[in-house]
Amino acid sequence: MIRSQIQKLLNLPDAAIDRPENPGFGDYSTNAVLKLAKKEGKNPMILAQALVQKILVSDTHIFSKIEVASPGFINFTLSNEFFRQQVAEILKAKENYGAINIGENKKVQVEFISANPTGPLTLGNGRGGFFGDVLANVLARAGFDVKREYFVNDAGYQVEVLGHSVLKDEQAQYKGEYIDKLNKKFICWLCSKDPKKVGQKAAKYILAKMLQPTIKDRMKIKFDEWVSENSLRLSGETDEVLQMLKAKNLTYEQDGAVWFKSTQFGDDKDRVLITSAKDGKSAAATYLLPDAAYHYKKFVKDKFDKVINVWGADHHGYILRLQAVKKALDMPGELEVVIMQLVRLMVKGQEVKMSKRLGTYITLDELLEEIPLDVARFFFLMRAPNTHMDFDLDLAKEQSQKNPVYYVQYAYARICSILRKASESGFPPSGGVRGDVVSDYKLQANSYQLLSHPSELALIKQLIRLPEIIADTATDYGVHRLPQYSMDLVRSFHKFYEDCKVIDETNKDLTVARLALCEATRITLKNTLDLMGISAPEKM
């Protein structure tokens, strides 16, 4: 990565290296000196000048110009020669282009969706699902050892409520077609009239027949593990954690319930671990206890260095509680929670409360029946996690045709079309399939010199952003950067396409150089689309 090379040259480890929007300020710039000058009370311009002198002395072929700009920026302009070399680098790296190793093979778990097995997936699950999936992709590319997990809450109060709902007794809450179906399906189980048993059976069915097919087949997301809450309870892991808390004297009993002293670890109030038996309900573990056991498993047993939980905004208040448990049990590793703001459902400009009880919701299945997966992914991925999102299915359907994903995919199809045509016209001389073509381009490395058109260089500058995009996204989890980047990238390609005719029988060297650039663009775009889980069509 060029950024880290510049950092090394500056010998300022925490210097932020920018890409200025204004081309007059070079390809990269840094304000590091401004900060340093402030700290040391020196004149930033003088400091910057001195630093630049040192860099010039150290002599590098990468830059064509290093300038100091008021009030103390240092602007780096890279040489065209350097940019051209990058095309060859990309062709060499192929599908590995963009891969970096800031993760150092550390074990990271991304836990996402984890929707209760009590009904179909919602739009909010879709948003979090695509986000988590792509974040995991990016982390893997950044050199982490990534696992995706889904925590199945197949035990506890909500499963009992599900049982009541399927039984259609007076404590029923969930409504919808699937409940009616389950009611008929489990007629044999209904004999037992035990809401817990019926609920567990129904939860199992919902997971296997509704959630998993939607996630695997429709959303195209693969989880490494589906961890069952019930199995943690049955295996005794939940008890184990409770005993550890008790042994540390971090629990107490009050009003018949067992409490965790979470306030000792920064929480607002103490939390109940086991409810008291009252109002006809038996004592039961709250969600916190199995979740504590689950995180104990993540950090202590599975030895994850980092755990990233993707949650909906309605779980915000839960973060402190979980962090408290982690601290209380001295779990090693990092726990991070990404909060996805909720998706509001709008119909004709009016908000409709999404409610499983009222049956007023649009499921993810319904959405994905109306809208292609690529469109849905791009649509959700474009938005930063903390933006509040209004969703109107009719509008989404209407805008599906205008989705920028087509702009991106069209560029890919265009590139493939050119490469096909070139191969038909005998470029390069040996012709053949694309894989062979690439190796032929490499043989003609000197023809890269011919890439000098502003649109060609602008395109290369976009290509070399990919590793930086991956590094940034793996650091701040700003997954929406990817669709943004893909649009920037293809905009440069479309411009190049307009300005530079690739196949030119009268200038074979230039043609080969431009074909190499096309192939490098194809690789970069393909790798970017792969990260987003979006298909790369060779024809449109």
Next chain:
RNA sequence: CUCCCCGUAGCUCAAUGGAUAGAGCAGUAGCCUUCUAAGCUGCUUAUAUAGGUUCGAUUCCUAUCGGGGAGACCA
């Protein structure tokens, strides 16, 4: 009442405290005898309000207004 998130162009969204606030869609004027016009080029429009910190604020702090979420022996 307390806490969290958000307020940017007509609409949907970008912008590690940086230099001239960017895209897409919509609107509008052009560009195909030439590799895919699902494209390219031009024009038009924006930081909720009031203070503060800073060389420099869409970004950080305070207050106000407006929208969403949380505050249970629910998950």
